[in-house]
Amino acid sequence: MSSAGPPIQSKRLGVYRIVTEKYSVNNQWSKKASQGLRTLLRLTNDIYDTAGPGSFFLMLVLTVWVDVFDRTVGLHLVGRVLAVIEEGLKAGRVDGTTLAWAVALRTVGLGLTTGLGYWGARLRMKMDSRFEAKMQEFVLKTKLATDLTGVSSNLSTSQAADQISYSAFIQILRALTVSLGTALQLGYVFRLVRSTGHGPILAFVCLAHPVLEFLMQPTLWTISHIVEAMDPHYLRMNSLRGLGEAKYRQDILMGDVVGYVLREFRRSVRLLGDTDVGQSYVQYERMGYSSHLALKIAKELPMLYYAAIAILNPGAFNLSTLATLHQSESLLSRMFVEIVFYVQHGAPRLASVQTVYDLEKSVHEMQDGDLAYTPHEKGMSFELKNVSFSYPGTTAKALKDVSLSIKPGQLVVIVGSNGSGKSTIIKLLTRLYDATCGSILIDGQDIKDYKVADLRKAMASLTQDHHLYPLSLGENIGLGNPARVGDLEMIRDAARLGGAEGVIGKMTDGLGTVLEWPRGLQWNNVGKGNKAVDPELKAAVGNMKKQVAVSGGERQRLVASRTFMRFTSGAVKLVCVDEPSSNLDPQAEWQLFDNLRRVREAKTMIFVTHRFGHLTKRADVILCMKEGTIVESGTHEELVEMGGEYCRMFDIQAKAFD
Numbered sequence: 001m002s003s004a005g006p007p008i009q010s011k012r013l014g015v016y017r018i019v020t021e022k023y024s025v026n027n028q029w030s031k032k033a034s035q036g037l038r039t040l041l042r043l044t045n046d047i048y049d050t051a052g053p054g055s056f057f058l059m060l061v062l063t064v065w066v067d068v069f070d071r072t073v074g075l076h077l078v079g080r081v082l083a084v085i086e087e088g089l090k091a092g093r094v095d096g097t098t099l100a101w102a103v104a105l106r107t108v109g110l111g112l113t114t115g116l117g118y119w120g121a122r123l124r125m126k127m128d129s130r131f132e133a134k135m136q137e138f139v140l141k142t143k144l145a146t147d148l149t150g151v152s153s154n155l156s157t158s159q160a161a162d163q164i165s166y167s168a169f170i171q172i173l174r175a176l177t178v179s180l181g182t183a184l185q186l187g188y189v190f191r192l193v194r195s196t197g198h199g200p201i202l203a204f205v206c207l208a209h210p211v212l213e214f215l216m217q218p219t220l221w222t223i224s225h226i227v228e229a230m231d232p233h234y235l236r237m238n239s240l241r242g243l244g245e246a247k248y249r250q251d252i253l254m255g256d257v258v259g260y261v262l263r264e265f266r267r268s269v270r271l272l273g274d275t276d277v278g279q280s281y282v283q284y285e286r287m288g289y290s291s292h293l294a295l296k297i298a299k300e301l302p303m304l305y306y307a308a309i310a311i312l313n314p315g316a317f318n319l320s321t322l323a324t325l326h327q328s329e330s331l332l333s334r335m336f337v338e339i340v341f342y343v344q345h346g347a348p349r350l351a352s353v354q355t356v357y358d359l360e361k362s363v364h365e366m367q368d369g370d371l372a373y374t375p376h377e378k379g380m381s382f383e384l385k386n387v388s389f390s391y392p393g394t395t396a397k398a399l400k401d402v403s404l405s406i407k408p409g410q411l412v413v414i415v416g417s418n419g420s421g422k423s424t425i426i427k428l429l430t431r432l433y434d435a436t437c438g439s440i441l442i443d444g445q446d447i448k449d450y451k452v453a454d455l456r457k458a459m460a461s462l463t464q465d466h467h468l469y470p471l472s473l474g475e476n477i478g479l480g481n482p483a484r485v486g487d488l489e490m491i492r493d494a495a496r497l498g499g500a501e502g503v504i505g506k507m508t509d510g511l512g513t514v515l516e517w518p519r520g521l522q523w524n525n526v527g528k529g530n531k532a533v534d535p536e537l538k539a540a541v542g543n544m545k546k547q548v549a550v551s552g553g554e555r556q557r558l559v560a561s562r563t564f565m566r567f568t569s570g571a572v573k574l575v576c577v578d579e580p581s582s583n584l585d586p587q588a589e590w591q592l593f594d595n596l597r598r599v600r601e602a603k604t605m606i607f608v609t610h611r612f613g614h615l616t617k618r619a620d621v622i623l624c625m626k627e628g629t630i631v632e633s634g635t636h637e638e639l640v641e642m643g644g645e646y647c648r649m650f651d652i653q654a655k656a657f658d
């Protein structure tokens with residue numbers, strides 16, 4: 001069956017289960033190779049574009065020089081020096097001029113090669129950074145454009161994207177250049193021993209060890225695999241070890257469970273016994289005794305060969321040829337190992353480059369429409385007809401056959417128990433997801449017909465899910481209206497309406513404060529108990545660690561300010577507010593809703609809330625949800641009179657004040 005992937009095999013090693021694909025030469029091979037070639041061509045082209053023709057060709061020439069010519073030419077020059085010395089030793093007098101020339105040539109060659117190698121490495125480093133930045137931009141662009149459905153279905157791809165670098169290209173290139181260098185080196189060995197007829201045997205003797213090592217040494221790095229810790233005692237040990245983390249400290253101390261945790265840890269260690277917990281990679285690569293022995297013998301083959309020649313055919317080689325051959329042999333063996341390394345590491349990298357390129361194919365799971373959205377002057381209207389919805393990758397229905405209509409400018413409040421589908425309705429109305437069944441109309445037209453970007457411009461949302469960006473507080477608010485992100489006056493106004501004035505005032509850098517500056521801070525050997533450490537260094541780390549932090553309520557105020565900033569575009573026709581006040585104190589909550597109410601004009605407003613109060617009383621329509629359906633709808637008075645689900649929830653809250 002062509003659709004089936006390669007068969008897999010599973011192996012238990014120590015505490016791990018290791019699942020790998022079984023290698024088989026099948027028709028997938030040529031498909032993979034041609035795909036790899038296409039990726040390599042695209043990658044080469046991209047690198048060429050980023051580096052420019054000058055740097056690109058210079059890098060090629062330098063790499064080819066170092067890998068192809070240098071080693072052979074270098075060996076030849078060393079051989080010449082040794083030959084002159086040998087002749088001198090035989091004759092009892094060394095020809096000083098010839099020797100000086102040979103040594104000078106070798107020295108110049110060495111200097112030249114070192115210089116070119118250094119230059120090449122610098123050039124590669126520069127190209128590496130430039131290309132890395134270009135790929136990061138590509139990945140960022142595709143990630144930013146990916147819709148929510150795409151995000152959930154492409155999780156692994158986006159993880160792979162972070163590991164990309166142009167080293168894939170360099171490794172494939174070096175595999176090619178080192179192969180070429182090896183061929184040249186072999187040619188040189190053949191030429192050297194042509195007269196003796198030992199060329200092929202010598203080549204075999206030189207390559208036996210690396211080839212055997214390649215064939216016999218199992219390795220996990222280069223094959224698709226899954227490693228899973230299986231041993232229940234090992235898993236429990238790790239869980240218990242995890243309880244040492246700072247986040248559990250309060251629970252552990254207050255719960256008085258230290259003794260229990262330590263006792264259980266010791267018990268797990270006892271039950272685990274001597275089961276190997278070493279790294280899965282190391283366990284996988286461990287070889288049996290006979291394989292080890294075979295490899296050791298293969299390594300000694302050249303020495304055995306020279307000894308045999310010395311006994312059987314003493315005149316076959318002179319000393320300098322032997323010395324050069326000995327160098328060749330170790331060089332060839334090293335080069336073979338290099339080829340294997342570059343191929344083995346280059347091929348998976350190339351595959352991960354492909355996954356990055358594939359990102360652009362899967363950006364939009366949702367189809368964009370082509371109709372421009374012309375806003376209704378009073379606000380957006382909605383019509384949901386028999387809408388059902390399941391989140392991507394799930395089968396459970398978050399919404400079941402929901403039908404409703406919202407008129408322009410209405411204030412709608414959605415209430416209902418946890419998990420009843422309130423937030424999901426908002427996500428469909430703002431087209432973060434498409435309904436699985438049924439249809440949604442905006443201003444009488446199918447939501448899918450509109451250009452998504454147009455719709456988003458006309459929408460503002462404020463939920464608990466919003467995060468602060470790792471940018472300045474000013475940008476965090478200003479990005480509500482990207483066109484005015486630098487307008488400090490507007491930002492301050494928005495901060496006042498969102499209740500964030502106080503938070504910003506507290507910060508030394510005001511609107512310029514960055515909360516989570518990704519500094520990649522690392523330190524080592526400067527912690528407590530290390531007496532040798534300079535106290536100033538310790539203090540410096542202590543100071544560095546301080547990140548500016550805000551409380552949950554302060555974060556919500558900043559996020560709310562961003563929403564108020566969004567209104568400054570004048571294009572917003574729908575405001576969705578999904579329980580943003582859980583961390584706000586009653587005064588702040590009242591202020592937030594009051595400020596939102598003040599900007600209500602020409603906007604449809606939809607609120608999701610668990611609290612019954614001024615919002616529900618002012619609502620034009622309340623939708624009461626239960627288990628993915630709308631069970632009741634109407635005004636507060638109508639629903640209370642109905643005496644159903646809404647009335648029951650309202651009574652529970654009202655009783656608290658009796």
Ligand SMILES: Nc1ncnc2c1ncn2[C@@H]1O[C@H](COP(=O)(O)OP(=O)(O)OP(=O)(O)O)[C@@H](O)[C@H]1O
Pocket residue numbers: 391392394397398416417418419420421422423424425
């Ligand atoms: N991203 C998601 N992936 C899968 N299922 C989800 C996702 N988000 C919500 N659900 C499920 O969809 C159902 C409706 O969730 P929704 O968030 O709309 O409820 P809610 O009424 O807003 O709840 P709450 O009052 O707790 O905020 C729940 O069963 C929930 O588990």
